[in-house]
Amino acid sequence: MANWIEVILRAIGMLMLLFFAAKLAGKKQVAQLSYFDYISRITLGGIAAITILHLEVNFxxxxxxxxxxxGITYLLDLLALKSKVVRAFIDGKSTVLIKDGKVMEDNLKKEQFTTDMLLKQLxxxxxxxFADVEFAVLxxxxxxxxxxxxDRQPLTLKDLNVKIPDEKEPQAVIMDGKILNEPLATLGLNQAWLKTELDKQGVAIENVFLGQVxxxxxxxxxxFDDKIQVPKPTEMPLLLSSIKKCQADLExxxxxxxNEKAKxxxxxxxxxxxxxxxxxQTLLQ
Known part of the structure; x- marks a missing residue:
């Protein structure tokens, strides 16, 4: 067998193996990896590269x-799920850098974290x-x-005692000019309703790249054509205007x-x- 063919076959086989290994490892993002996970993935890449390119190595x-x-890393992950001691050993512990508004200098030195790095992260x-920070943990x-x-946290509707109903995730009902029936059914809607709403906006279904309800x-x-301006939905503002008109009419x-009783x-x-x-008003504006 020619060397280049063997390299291709080894690369394909190793790619499939690493793909299943990545699926087994879960959905951790790069930013969420511990030092152990990071080193483990680098080692796997090294093993794969040596196996693919060094033909004298038995595949x-x-x-x-x-x-x-x-298998070892997966076993350690399972042990970490069940044991806090193992989890602390593998993943490490969090370190408090600011507590009660005061910078913990000893912890900064322990983590080799300079003042510039702390300010940058803040x-x-x-x-x-840093005087605005009550607590910071690495x-x-x-x-x-x-x-x-x-007193430095953003103001929320809860702070203003404004109660609003829970909002569910929006459903994509049109993708690439095609209607998605399952999300429509989830919302209790149908294609007739969708076409009516599109007619109100003067838009044809085949021209819609993405539609959400x-x-x-x-x-x-x-x-699809970003140059075309689509009018913003007006149902909510119109409803608010109707309620305000009703209140004004009553006055x-x-x-x-x-008649005093009617008044x-x-x-x-x-x-x-x-x-x-x-x-x-907050919801309908």
Whole structure:
């Protein structure tokens, strides 16, 4: 057999083996790998490269080395799931760098983390002053996680006591100009509804690259031709306008009538509608 043919066959075989090894290792991203995982993957790559390019090396020995190495790392991962001691030994422990707003100098030296590196990592978390940080911990992966002081944290709707309903993930109902029936059925909709919504926007299905429906039943589309401007959905703003008009009409009725009982009824209902507007205005704008 020619050498180049053998290299190709070895490369294909090793690629398939490493593919199954990667599937066995799970879905960890590169940034989530521990030092042990990182070294393990580098070693596997080295074994594969030597087995493929060094034809004097027995190919089956290379396969055996990969299988043994993957088996050991997989066994250690299983032990790490069951034992905190093993997990701490393999993955390492988190290190607190800032606690109660104070920089832990000894921990910085222990992790060989300079002041410049600390400030750089803080800036990636939108913390440009260390005085704004209540707590910062260096994870075993090298990522710095930061908890800002209470008065430096972004304001949320919960802080304003504004209650909003839970929002479900949007469903893609059109891809590459084709309707996806399963997501439509999940939302309790059908193709007739979808075509009606597209007609409102003046868009043909075959011109839609991607179409999504959110949990409020609002359709958003992206066209193949980016030069064409698609009008934004108007159902929510129109609904808000209708509710506001209803509230204004009730106030007008209260002013126009001379019947005291009717005046009180209109005023009471106008206040109820005003309360509804206050609760849903954030969602419908």
């Amino acid at each position: 089956y020995y290379g396969i055996l080395a990969v299988v043994v190495w993957v 800036r990636t978390k939108n913390a440009f002053k 994870e075993p992966t090298g990522e710095l996680n930061v908890l800002l002081k209470r 959110d949990s409020f039943g609002q359709l958003t589309v992206d066209l 007008l009725f209260a002013l126009a009538t001379e 009180q009824m209109y005023s009471k209902n106008a206040k109820k509608v005003e309360e509804v507007i206050r609760k849903v």
